Amino acid sequence: MGSSPSADGFDKFEEFLKEWSRRDFLRRMGGAAAFTAFLAGGLELLEACGNGGGSTSTATPGKKGGHLVEGNITDISYMNSVLSSDTASNTVISLMFDGLLGSKPNGDLVPLIAESMPQVSSDQTTYTFKLRKDVKWTDGQQLTSDDVLFTYNLMFAPDYKDVNSPHRSDLEQHLTGITAPDQYTVVFKTKGVWAPLLALHAQYGILPKHVLGGLAPKAVNTADFNGAPTVSSGAFKFVRWDKGQQVVLARNDTYYRGAGYLDQYVYKVMPDSVTLVNQMKTGEVDFGTVDPSLWDSLATSDNLNRIDPFGVAIFTFYAYQLDPSKPAGRFFADKTVRQALLYALDRQQMADKVYFKQATVADSVIPPISWAHASAKPSYGFNKSKAESMLDQAGWTKGTDGIRAKGGVQLKFEMITNQGNKQRESLLQIMQQSWKDVGVDATPRLIQFPQLVTQITNQRTFDIFLVGFSFNQDPDESQLWSSTSANPGGFNGFQFKNPQADELLGQAVATLDQGKRKEVYAKLQDLMNEEVPAPILLFNKGLWAVSRRVNAIAGTLGPYNQYSSRFFFKDVWVSDQK
Amino acid sequence: MLAKYTVRRVLASIPVVLGVTVLTFLVMHATAGSYVPGLDLNPYLKPADIARIRSNLGLDRPLYVQYGTWLIGIAHGDFGRSLLDGSPVMSHIVERLPNTLELTVTAILLGVALSIPLGVTGALRRGGKIDNLFTLLSTAGFAIPQFWLGLILILFFSVQLHAWRLPWLPSGGAFSSFNGGDVMDRLEHLVLPATVLSFFYLSVWSRFVRSSMVEVLSQDYVRTARAKGMPERRVVYVHALRNAVVPLVTLVGLELPALVSGGLVVEVVFGWPGIGRLAFERATQYDYTTVMGITTFAALLVVFGNLLADVLYAWLDPRIRYA
Numbered sequence: 081m082g083s084s085p086s087a088d089g090f091d092k093f094e095e096f097l098k099e100w101s102r103r104d105f106l107r108r109m110g111g112a113a114a115f116t117a118f119l120a121g122g123l124e125l126l127e128a129c130g131n132g133g134g135s136t137s138t139a140t141p142g143k144k145g146g147h148l149v150e151g152n153i154t155d156i157s158y159m160n161s162v163l164s165s166d167t168a169s170n171t172v173i174s175l176m177f178d179g180l181l182g183s184k185p186n187g188d189l190v191p192l193i194a195e196s197m198p199q200v201s202s203d204q205t206t207y208t209f210k211l212r213k214d215v216k217w218t219d220g221q222q223l224t225s226d227d228v229l230f231t232y233n234l235m236f237a238p239d240y241k242d243v244n245s246p247h248r249s250d251l252e253q254h255l256t257g258i259t260a261p262d263q264y265t266v267v268f269k270t271k272g273v274w275a276p277l278l279a280l281h282a283q284y285g286i287l288p289k290h291v292l293g294g295l296a297p298k299a300v301n302t303a304d305f306n307g308a309p310t311v312s313s314g315a316f317k318f319v320r321w322d323k324g325q326q327v328v329l330a331r332n333d334t335y336y337r338g339a340g341y342l343d344q345y346v347y348k349v350m351p352d353s354v355t356l357v358n359q360m361k362t363g364e365v366d367f368g369t370v371d372p373s374l375w376d377s378l379a380t381s382d383n384l385n386r387i388d389p390f391g392v393a394i395f396t397f398y399a400y401q402l403d404p405s406k407p408a409g410r411f412f413a414d415k416t417v418r419q420a421l422l423y424a425l426d427r428q429q430m431a432d433k434v435y436f437k438q439a440t441v442a443d444s445v446i447p448p449i450s451w452a453h454a455s456a457k458p459s460y461g462f463n464k465s466k467a468e469s470m471l472d473q474a475g476w477t478k479g480t481d482g483i484r485a486k487g488g489v490q491l492k493f494e495m496i497t498n499q500g501n502k503q504r505e506s507l508l509q510i511m512q513q514s515w516k517d518v519g520v521d522a523t524p525r526l527i528q529f530p531q532l533v534t535q536i537t538n539q540r541t542f543d544i545f546l547v548g549f550s551f552n553q554d555p556d557e558s559q560l561w562s563s564t565s566a567n568p569g570g571f572n573g574f575q576f577k578n579p580q581a582d583e584l585l586g587q588a589v590a591t592l593d594q595g596k597r598k599e600v601y602a603k604l605q606d607l608m609n610e611e612v613p614a615p616i617l618l619f620n621k622g623l624w625a626v627s628r629r630v631n632a633i634a635g636t637l638g639p640y641n642q643y644s645s646r647f648f649f650k651d652v653w654v655s656d657q658k
Numbered sequence: 659m660l661a662k663y664t665v666r667r668v669l670a671s672i673p674v675v676l677g678v679t680v681l682t683f684l685v686m687h688a689t690a691g692s693y694v695p696g697l698d699l700n701p702y703l704k705p706a707d708i709a710r711i712r713s714n715l716g717l718d719r720p721l722y723v724q725y726g727t728w729l730i731g732i733a734h735g736d737f738g739r740s741l742l743d744g745s746p747v748m749s750h751i752v753e754r755l756p757n758t759l760e761l762t763v764t765a766i767l768l769g770v771a772l773s774i775p776l777g778v779t780g781a782l783r784r785g786g787k788i789d790n791l792f793t794l795l796s797t798a799g800f801a802i803p804q805f806w807l808g809l810i811l812i813l814f815f816s817v818q819l820h821a822w823r824l825p826w827l828p829s830g831g832a833f834s835s836f837n838g839g840d841v842m843d844r845l846e847h848l849v850l851p852a853t854v855l856s857f858f859y860l861s862v863w864s865r866f867v868r869s870s871m872v873e874v875l876s877q878d879y880v881r882t883a884r885a886k887g888m889p890e891r892r893v894v895y896v897h898a899l900r901n902a903v904v905p906l907v908t909l910v911g912l913e914l915p916a917l918v919s920g921g922l923v924v925e926v927v928f929g930w931p932g933i934g935r936l937a938f939e940r941a942t943q944y945d946y947t948t949v950m951g952i953t954t955f956a957a958l959l960v961v962f963g964n965l966l967a968d969v970l971y972a973w974l975d976p977r978i979r980y981a
Contacts, residue, residue: 149835155939157696157743165700244714244744246697249706280702301714302744323753324931324939326835346835351929358812358829362820500942530693530944537705538692549701559701569705 142653147344148630151356151365155324155349160306161285162234165246167550170644172327172347176312177285180209180228180266181278183645185390185638187450187553189278192337192647193223193286193313204273204592211264215336217288217311225260230289232258234300242297251281275589275597279554283645286313315340315650325349340650357625360384366627366654372438378625385628389438389621391449392639393553396507397442398495398546399574399614408493408543409575411476411486418612419460420470424518425511426462431618434506438623442616444605445557449639452555452598456605460615467518476519484519492521493543496535499526504546507617511546536573545573548620553640555601558585561608576613629656664969671961678957679732679950683725686946695741695944715741728950737951742943747951750936757832758932760844761924762917764852769859770910776860777867778899784872792864799861808854808927815850830929851928855921859913863906871902911967915960 154168161173178192191197193215198207215223235245256269270277288311295303309318316329327347333339350356353371360368363383378386400412411417431439444456476484476491484491497504508524515522535542559565562585565572588600622642626633636648694712697703712718731738737747780789816829828847833839875898883893922934940948
């Protein structure tokens with residue numbers, strides 16, 4: 081380092097001062113001192129660049145002590161697995177309450193409170209769970225099948241209908257009963273063979289019957305326990321919840337899978353994603369997700385590692401109105417139009433511009449990280465001329481104003497999404513431009529989130545809507561593609577009714593044989609790529625950064641355990657024990 | 659006579675509170691529609707579950723029944739329960755109120771303490787360099803949006819100073835997540851948000867102090883005091899200032915409702931766990947029982963404050979009673 085970098089540095093410092101005009105600060109600090117500090121900062125920046133941003137994980141056993149602060153932009157609502165349906169709550173719940181099973185990063189199920197994976201009867205409708213005998217609540221009571229039965233009864237038994245559980249109707253639809261033949265055995269019986277059962281319903285945190293069992297059904301909804309659990313059985317126990325600021329948990333020294341390392345875990349609520357990243361830079365937050373637009377800004381951070389981005393089962397899609405009684409339904413009924421419009425979109429550009437390269441162009445309705453994924457045909461690479469010739473073929477010819485029309489009707493429609501989601505707003509703008517380039521007049525319209533929900537599930541007067549969905553590890557997507565989901569309230573608001581799709585969706589869940597399911601899903605994916613009722617644009621990525629003092633998160637964090645299966649946090653430790 | 663006047667004022671304020679609640683209720687329902695707060699667009703939510711939860715929460719009943727039930731609760735001092743987490747709305751308010759008061763009271767005190775010397779100095783050096791500088795500063799205080807100023811301060815005093823390994827200030831929250839919560843820790847967290855909020859007050863109030871000081875300094879009694887040979891310091895700081903700050907007292911009084919709501923933007927930017935941020939967050943999540951609880955609480959405070967002022971005036975000045 082000669083004199084030239086310093087001179088250069090001084091110029092930059094001067095510029096900086098002009099920009100920020102913080103003369104008061106300069107006067108107080110003394111110009112020279114500030115300049116020295118600025119140079120030092122510059123040198124560190126260079127050093128950090130040299131290091132590279134790779135994540136490091138060590139296999140060495142951890143050290144006990146210290147704390148970890150995770151930042152998230154959403155506060156939690158319930159610390160009760162029966163009532164909760166949001167990721168924020170599920171994150172904190174899974175640190176305190178283990179389920180029968182949990183998820184590995186890749187979605188494979190592993191036994192937690194269950195001793196092993198359940199025994200399944202030969203007709204594939206009876207699941208027998210043997211429970212571990214060493215699971216204790218933090219008050220010393222034994223966790224038994226009574227607790228498991230109680231937890232599931234809150235979501236399933238007819239007398240508990242007043243409990244506001246969002247999980248009930250699925251269980252009512254598929255189960256005939258849940259029983260506990262002895263203290264450490266629980267048996268689930270399903271009406272028919274139904275493959276998603278374990279992934280969907282065997283991971284709820286088990287609740288303590290001896291604490292909540294005396295409550296009337298209605299009182300469960302408003303129990304103090306939901307905001308301040310007095311006992312838990314997981315890796316951590318509850319300390320306090322300063323609403324709007326943080327949830328504090330402490331290590332459970334009697335955890336049946338062995339006490340963890342961290343003294344405390346703090347879930348800190350952040351006002352927005354920018355502040356979250358700022359606090360990670362200052363070390364106030366150790367761990368959190370990173371908005372795609374800020375990902376590159378962390379490359380040079382000297383106290384953070386970026387965890388290698390992984391694909392997640394979250395996708396953004398748009399749906400064509402297919403109801404023939406609606407105006408737009410008439411032109412979207414033609415498959416060629418649906419396909420042509422998809423060919424006209426440069427989705428790589430969307431991934432690059434809107435998600436800053438942190439998204440994957442979708443080639444199928446099932447995400448690439450799923451075991452059921454298959455590269456389906458056709459694949460819809462960006463092809464403007466193909467889009468134009470297909471529209472020509474379908475009889476939509478360009479008029480004098482450049483807009484395509486057929487039989488006096490212009491190819492003109494509206495696209496809706498919810499206001500306030502910057503990424504979705506940008507996607508609609510790109511779609512508008514791309515379609516304009518092939519002679520289609522599409523106008524974006526932003527509406528309030530509750531109105532979007534009403535549009536999709538009930539009102540259904542839209543032409544096109546754009547929204548995002550998040551699935552778990554089971555590849556069943558009946559909620560979107562099945563004709564029964566087109567009934568009022570369902571998410572198939574675009575009214576896709578295809579007997580072949582219904583058939584395949586049914587077949588795929590009617591066996592527990594993963595090989596057979598995979599074959600059926602391959603067929604379904606081809607069918608869906610052919611029909612494209614609601615094209616998936618992109619699959620998102622999980623972007624996380626973690627402080628360098630924190631160990632054993634990178635490598636153990638993946639798409640299917642990042643939020644709601646945090647039992648692996650028992651092994652997380654901090655090298656400075658602070 | 660005073661008792662009768664007070665009763666009249668109390669009765670007159672009831673429609674105001676009722677109006678506020680009806681308006682909030684209708685606006686929230688018009689935007690939320692059939693949506694159940696807290697239930698996201700989650701593929702695992704079944705229509706039957708959504709319908710059952712809606713009905714359990716009473717959201718499927720006619721609007722007037724829902725409003726009536728809520729009103730009866732309020733009359734009994736029950737602000738209802740949050741639609742998002744089932745906890746009592748009052749517990750949220752009680753938990754956040756101290757944080758909000760910590761921020762707004764500090765900002766108002768700082769504003770008052772700084773706007774007087776600034777205003778007085780400006781008035782004494784009218785048209786001079788210092789006066790121009792103060793004018794510029796207070797125009798900036800008006801013009802710069804609080805959220806922007808907040809973000810810039812965070813970028814500099816938290817992120818940049820930290821990057822330079824200099825002493826830095828926390829960028830959000832009311833106290834540290836770990837080993838925090840003592841007085842020093844809370845003060846550190848208070849510096850940036852209180853600065854942003856008081857900067858605004860300072861800008862407004864210093865202008866008022868300045869102009870009323872200019873006016874007072876041209877009064878006869880000031881000239882008389884000077885003619886008597888009284889030292890200038892005494893003229894300015896004892897005789898003139900006392901009269902010049904009267905409008906400031908009124909202005910600060912007007913800010914009393916802002917004790918609860920005034921810091922909304924600042925609270926949001928700095929992640930300050932106060933009432934303003936609670937209202938903002940819950941409004942965006944359509945938790946209307948909570949939002950209605952907060953608006954009603956704020957409306958009651960404003961009405962009560964005004965009532966108190968009116969009654970005090972009436973007690974002090976008999977003419978008002980008969981007006």
